[in-house]
Amino acid sequence: MPTYDYVCGKCGHRFELFQPIVDKPVKKCPSCGANTAKRLIGAGAGLIFRGKGFYCTDYRKGGSGASTPTASAEKSDSKSSGSDAHGTKKD
DSSP states (O other): OOEEEEEETTTOOEEEEEOOTTSOOOOSOTTTOOSOEEEOOOOOOOOOOOSSSOOTTTTOOTTSSOOOHHHHHHHHHHHHHTBOTTSOBOO
């Protein structure tokens, strides 16, 4: 469920409300009680991982400059043996 930002047209009170997408926007301001609250348009929330065990490299695909152990090993092997990534000998 997303969190929506609201602002009251009468008193200017800003508040957030955690509600399902299918719910209609709230009209009543919790501060002054007027029916002038409006839902603000926001950029939305980014992906949030909570808990232990999530790392930025867990879902990263190779080839984008990611420094994974496999990519590092391939780079060091090609430098030390004088061959490229496909195993062919460099001149």
